[in-house]
Amino acid sequence: MIKKAVALYSGGLDSLLAAAIIKKQGIEVIGLHCILPSVDPAINPDSLKASQLASQINLPLVFYRCDDEYANVIAHPKHGYGKNANPCIDCKIFFLQKAKEYMEKLNASFVITGEVVGQRPMSQYKSMLKHIEKECGLEGLLVRPLSAKLLPPTYPEQEGIVDRNKLYAIAGRSRDKQFELAQEFGITQFQSPAGGCFLTMPQLASRVKDVIAHPPFNALDLFLANVGRHYRLHEHAKIIVARNENECTILQRYKQTADFFVEPSFKGPVIYGKGTILQSDYPVLAQMLARYGKPAPDENSVALFIMGQHTATLTADNPVDDTTLSKMRI
Ligand code: SF4
Known part of the structure; x- marks a missing residue:
């Protein structure tokens, strides 16, 4: 086995530590x-x-930008969603499959993650760790340095590439260790572990679910779920x-x-639209801009572009009311 590994790296403390622990053993x-699409x-x-x-x-990085393939995973998670629009198990499996792809591409021989047994609900319990490993095709090749001593030895440990004695047996939610x-390791800064991604946020979940319920959509639509009023x-x-x-x-x-x-x-404001606009929708578009913009009586025209072509000029002189707005809000 080659002494080279790909670490799934988020910027959080656990992923920094996992990479640092393996680097310290002289492994590249x-x-x-x-x-993420956010x-x-x-x-x-x-x-x-x-x-x-x-x-x-001194961890060199490669980047994978979540694309339409990831958007498809979010839309159809085999293991379902967490509390909001977060399909954590499928997401984790997807990232590990990417790590496997990069492992092969970069001629590395195993993958590292900062996962800790029992730290989070759903994706990190021991049996689930095993299941995830199998699903992503990394059986025996996934080293979790923080909890490794609580898990069966992996191939890199069995072959002496990774010294198991220098790995850890951390479990649970405490972060003291x-x-x-x-x-x-001289790590003074890291991203907060508390959060979770945009898919875990209740206020964004309804937008993401609305995107998913109205195909076709792509990764950009998921990014735009984070922008503006919907x-x-x-x-x-x-x-x-x-x-x-x-x-x-x-x-x-x-x-x-x-x-x-x-x-x-x-x-x-400008308005970004998705789908098929009807002539009967024109008034509400103008009313939106009358509400959120500051039209002067003599300067209240609004240009509508459909598929990049200027197709109509509307007049914004009548702000949309609260009841109409709340009925439409996503
Ligand atoms: S919190 Fe978000 S990024 Fe993290 S595993 Fe869940 S869905 Fe994926």
Whole structure:
């Protein structure tokens, strides 16, 4: 076996420690950072916080940006969802399958994760760890340095590539041992373990589920679930209304991917639309902009673009009311 491993790296303390423990044994480790769809596709991965944190342990990184393949996993999770729109088991399996792909591509011989037995509900209990390992085709090749002594020896341990005696037997939710190890490895900064990703957030779950319920969709639609106010006009059309200048810039950036797009001539938000817009929807679009923008009586025109073509000019002089809004809110 080659003394080279791919570490599934999130930027959290456990993944930093797992990589550091194996590196300390003189094994080459490359971190694989999977970038979730909640990160703007326009962002350079090197500028991400997780990338900067990896430098504390001199961990070189490769990046996988969650794409439509991942979107498909979110839409049809074999093991179901957690409390919100988070299919944690399928997500974990998917990331490990990616780690396996990179392991083969980078000519490494095993994969490392920062998983700890019994630390989290659902995906990290001992039997589930075993199941996940099998499903992702990494049986015997998945080293979990923080809990390794509580698990059967892996091939790298059996073959003496990894010294099992220098691995740990951490279990449960307490983080004391990890903080102690962080000091030992000079790790002073890491991302908070508490959170969970955007799919675990109740306020975003309904948006993500709405995206999934209205195919076709892609990874960009999952990113846009994090942007603006979302309203469903009817079964065939949804709109995203920017809340501030930054969101206007983001929605403008992806204008070409919208099915329809609305821009006011006055100070106000843009609207990004998905689906089929009907002529009977035009008034509510103008009313949205009258509500969230600041149209002057003499300057209240709104341009509607369908598939990038300017198709209508509307007048925004009548703000949409609260009842209509709450009925449409996703
Ligand atoms: S919290 Fe999000 S990123 Fe983490 S395993 Fe669950 S779905 Fe995947």
